[in-house]
Amino acid sequence: MTDFLFQKTNGLTDKQTHYCPGCTHGIIHRLVAEVLEDLNVVEETIAIASVGCSVLSYEYFNTDSIQASHGRAPAVATGIKRVFPNQIVFTYQGDGDLASIGLAEIIAAAGRGENITVIFVNNAIYGMTGGQMAPTSLVGQKTSTSPLGRNPLLAGMPLKMCEIMSQIPSVEYVSRVSTHSPLAIRQAKVAIKKAFENQRANRGFSFVEILSSCNIGWGLPPVEALKWIESRMISYYPLGVYKDGKDLE
Amino acid sequence: MTDFLFQKTNGLTDKQTHYCPGCTHGIIHRLVAEVLEDLNVVEETIAIASVGCSVLSYEYFNTDSIQASHGRAPAVATGIKRVFPNQIVFTYQGDGDLASIGLAEIIAAAGRGENITVIFVNNAIYGMTGGQMAPTSLVGQKTSTSPLGRNPLLAGMPLKMCEIMSQIPSVEYVSRVSTHSPLAIRQAKVAIKKAFENQRANRGFSFVEILSSCNIGWGLPPVEALKWIESRMISYYPLGVYKDGKDLE
Amino acid sequence: MARGVLIIDRNRCKGCELCISVCPVKILSLDYENANIKGYQPMKILSPEKCIGCCNCAVICPDQVIEIMKGDTNHG
Amino acid sequence: MARGVLIIDRNRCKGCELCISVCPVKILSLDYENANIKGYQPMKILSPEKCIGCCNCAVICPDQVIEIMKGDTNHG
Amino acid sequence: MERRIVIAGFGGQGVLTLGQIVSLMAMEVDLNVTWIPSYGAEMRGGTANCAVIISDKKIGSPIVNDKIDILIAMNAPSLQKFVGLVQTGGSVIVNKSIINSIFDNADKFIYEVNATDIALRIGDIRCANIVVLGALCKIVNELDLSLAKRIVAKKFVKKCELLKLNELALFEGFQSI
């Protein structure tokens, strides 16, 4: 009998992704799918795809899915979760989606303490629309709408979502992880697992921010892009658990 | 020559307000107006009125004004401030306006570090529409949409805006004050003044949360309502300066 | 004796009693006899001479009803 | 000798080189000679026997190209 | 037959409730009825009013902005505001206790009821609206005092003390004109 050291997860369909070569969206998809499989909830999960490069993620997650309008995934998740409180519902959102147009929805859903899991893919750019500045783009980062680099005097300093989310009383769990190395990826999986376990245990709103690369948007080769996460992003977006347990009154 | 110990401010028009008897919106109007007068900027100020009981505040502030759509005052303020960077621009927003429908706009404007002043009137309810639950309504608080009292299992725990705002790197100043007593009101004025001084000195986004009463919405006589602020609100919404000075990278 | 002299814009008053509740010397009351133009029973001052000029009443009044002049402290 | 045996789904590979960059024993490379069905130069393994089965490559691959079986450690 | 009734007063005087009771009474005798509050006023704690239309035909607009048949004015501003819209031959019930305005009453029937005083005397100022209801029963054929009693009883079924007061109020109101 042969044993696998690493095996494809049945949390994903067999469909090949449309992502650019080396895009870490693919890694994050797999991590989420593996967690769903590990927790044995693939068949009770409803994924909420958002608008961004991951708009078609409903073709990859081997679950029932709803494709939400730009920024509103947490509201859509609220809708279906309130109908099926025992199913596992998660949103998968980019930084433009969650930290720009969808700020109200993410904070309000967290405020209500919806028992959902949010996978927040922070790649510091609008990938899908061709590399515009995101709220999370770093100071000095050149994008198609900050051609001279993000100027904090005009566009402010990048938003730190974990720091914000952890200030919301009804939030259960907030963690920031990364995808820049195998070790970071393994740690990311631990956080994602925790976030889904919380939901299964009815502990409430869990939020995992995952630093991710957009080599195309950043204009870097894939391997260089991972280095950019490590050298540039992590210092501004420190990894770690920001919150574990609701604030009680 | 007679001296005044207390004199009406020319920062307000002479128009009588439409507020319910004892509504502290009136006090906050006066404080803002006094500060504008003290700083001698009444004639260079543009007030942004929001949608809430204070929707007509443009009739009371003795300044040019723009009435903004519900929740979008920070975006409107951004628009006019970017045209007139040397004028004083402030928004005057309720908790429904700012902490519910307008969450994205307030956080994004703070994220950009707009050089504006935000007066956030937290009365833990939707006053104008007749007393519905606000994101800031206290746990157990009875409102017309939480007839049995706010249930944190369904509606989450109240949002704490100062705590959230102070996590935004480009924010300069965050303070929470109250209107429940003459002392508190005097302290509130200090915070408001600081918030406008910051703007005048180009220091950036300043945010003052003011605990305010809605005796009608709360179903209490005005004097009791002030006591309710003191006894119930302040313990959940501690007063004080939450941030003074931007986070530098 | 009065350190403060209140000027009351009676018709602006909405009778909310906030001023009354914060006057340290308890010299304010509603005028239960006469409604003002808006139909409210407005605030009135009972013992003007006892005013200590603390301005609490004016500071808390939401409706710009009260202005306060310095009393004739020379005679105090 | 190999602790891990890679099963490579060649036609899924997009040639991003992430796996190559994280293999501690540097046994992975792109196949510069043959493009796969998608037109990418896919990853290939140079010295399968040197694989230590660390799974780094599979863990970082964004495209589910790699599965890894336990090598025949008995013979190791 | 169509009766266009406007009931107006201060916020706390129970004018909306009075309108609803009248509407319920009309329903009991199988008449069509509409009730609508004025919800336009921004001023809180100001005046409140509602319009009730009772008819044996289908009712068109529930809003009464002209041709009032019966005006119930619980305070002076309300009287002022609406009395001009009362049609010739119409009736005005005036809460005499707190209204002493003078108005042109040449072509109308005026009924003065010391509603607030009576209510106070009975023991609860909040009964003033029911006092007026008593009076109304006297001048409107379709609205019968015993019916009023029944409806009021239903409406206040949970508040026993109030119920007895209200019965008294009804009776006193009926007697008062």
Place this chain on the structure above:
Amino acid sequence: MERRIVIAGFGGQGVLTLGQIVSLMAMEVDLNVTWIPSYGAEMRGGTANCAVIISDKKIGSPIVNDKIDILIAMNAPSLQKFVGLVQTGGSVIVNKSIINSIFDNADKFIYEVNATDIALRIGDIRCANIVVLGALCKIVNELDLSLAKRIVAKKFVKKCELLKLNELALFEGFQSI
């Protein structure tokens, strides 16, 4: 006179730029011209293509989804995708270096250019598009080699080394068919 040109290839092959150069050339000789990229493809780093129409009349749709006069296929998938839309008597310039597919060419003029090879030989693989431009000048009356030189020079004015390479590429392309 109307020429409907489709230029297609991989993302990095400069097909959009080539289309723009052709458009600029047409402008110089006072022809009407439109250029449009296909922006529908979601797949990044996949194929890219643009359509250029040159005409002495007002140009209708800038989109060329049928009746291609000239197809420039820089890689195999592009050839496959578009060759069926080339009209009878139309021309196909094929980047022979990397295309060896077989296709139905009965009613078309086929020009094979080893564009990538030539570019590599000249010294920069990115010149392959300019090699093809040279060839294009040979088969299109309105597009003159010297004009091409001028426009390419303008377009790459800031990148001197590239400029010289490009001149060479143009020439070699022109000679290649």
Place this chain on the structure above:
Amino acid sequence: MGKELMKGSEVVGASAILAGCNYFFGYPITPQNEIPEFMARELPLNNGVFVQAESETAAINMVYGAASSGRRVMTSSSSPGIALKQEGISYCAGAQLPCVIVSVSRAGPGLGGILTSQADYNQATRGGGNGDYNVPVYAPADLQELSELVQHAFYVADKYRNPVMVLIDGTLAQMMEPVELIKITYPEIDHMQWSVTGRKDRKNNHIISSIYLVADELEQHNHWLSKKYEQIVNLEEKAEIYQCEDAEIVVVAYGTSSRIARTSIDNLREKGVRVGMIRPISLWPFPFSAFENLPCCKYCLSVELSMGQMVSDVILASKFKYPVTHFGRVGGNMFTNSELESEILTRMSEVATND
């Protein structure tokens, strides 16, 4: 159950619950606050869910999420709030999600006023979201009909897998009338084939989406939607025709203004004036067929509490066979019967002169 004296807003809520709607997502706005308030009170008693959304935008997207389950879901709002829902409604239509949106219109544009208005006819019937889609719109004129149409709206939404709107105005929402709440029985519609529930032991994943990146697929989808809309046009027109057989002048009015109009028609009929009314009950599909048999019609008056929006549908319906003009009051004002009657008489005399 017998008749009860109910407020329009409460009729909306109670009828929705009667129709099996257990999920409501809304946001306060006058003059429809009593709908979410009713739901906040009543739904929990029925094991239902009320969520006060953070905005109208969020509310319609919660509806989108909840409707993906195939259950009956509702939201309500008023003019500017409906404007904020337009993207979400377009999404619901694109993803073919049944749901009911109650629009209580107030006076506009912008913040406008909170009084009654019918100036959101275009907003309701022409969308405002993007793309080719339609939303059936029902406009009751009294509270009994409101109760029926709310239930009907759920049925139509389910039948066609499409959002359906019930359009009333501040007057209908705020007024009380005797209403008998009667549960209407409709054919059962099974949504198991498409609804998102978690895969369970199904083989295929169910996916709710409105994105079609390949033009041919989107075109096919558009044609499929259009076919549904055609079917709705053919089957779902609703109108009341009142006294039109011999009418020389036909008033077209819906909702609150049709109430006033009916009285005026009765009044004028008593005087021998040959006037009638077409009362559109479905605004989309507009009841064009109701105009097919107006043998004596010489003039058509589109009566709306707007500056004239429905009037263009009435002109289309008239096929230019007789003149059509608009009459109305706006800003929260309502025309009186005498205003309307004098307008009708003026138009009547014009027609007579032209004869």
Place this chain on the structure above:
Amino acid sequence: MGKELMKGSEVVGASAILAGCNYFFGYPITPQNEIPEFMARELPLNNGVFVQAESETAAINMVYGAASSGRRVMTSSSSPGIALKQEGISYCAGAQLPCVIVSVSRAGPGLGGILTSQADYNQATRGGGNGDYNVPVYAPADLQELSELVQHAFYVADKYRNPVMVLIDGTLAQMMEPVELIKITYPEIDHMQWSVTGRKDRKNNHIISSIYLVADELEQHNHWLSKKYEQIVNLEEKAEIYQCEDAEIVVVAYGTSSRIARTSIDNLREKGVRVGMIRPISLWPFPFSAFENLPCCKYCLSVELSMGQMVSDVILASKFKYPVTHFGRVGGNMFTNSELESEILTRMSEVATND
């Protein structure tokens, strides 16, 4: 300046700057990303301001704020993004703020696809915001005209103190054509009487607002707005009439589809077919007067990249004097000249048979 080869999106930006627009607020969405990108690059060079808003909703409200200054302000977006702006546009109209909104439509409904489409005709011309308001909508067919109409839009916005929309589709935004950027001179319009600047030494405060709580005041405001709209209808209709003198079949098409149509008409004319075209340049006001002189018209074909939206305006314009039908492709597909020509010939033969 001479002609330059420019992309539609860049023409939008460059022409706005030429018109004195120094303030742009936008949010990314395909296929109009190149507009904000151009503005982000170019405006700072002109001391102008580019702000990437957090959403389309925020962008239109920034426009509302900036336009309160009386300066020229613009935003742009595409289909679902325009839907999100509807409330804000209604506010701008209500508060009488001049501003320009560029709508680059893509295929819908919902998220739909990113390819070209004209299915946002209703969205543009019927609002979708609340209340009685109108927005002039200009639909250029080539990039030179785009440059002119963008400038014209600012003028019309200023002249009437109203938002104005320029509606193009993905094709026009993405294509390149030779364009000569020519600054058009218009009469100067002074906004000092109402604009918000800080009071300074003025006596009265300037206030921008769309709220009117008293019905009579709002009614008066509505009438004032309507008067403006009437004036616009009377003065601002724009259309090109092409080969219609003797045309038996008239094609009505705007924007991209009119380009295709023109070619087909030329092709058919060569074959002797009497076909012409009305090309609406202003979609609202719809150029009804262009239809007044079609002496030979027996058939009208509304050609759109939608399932049929403009067609109802064309029917209104036809006054039912000849049949009107719709022809189009959707989902991002465009009809070819041969598809259109065969449609025209089919209709032509129908007409002939009926004769």
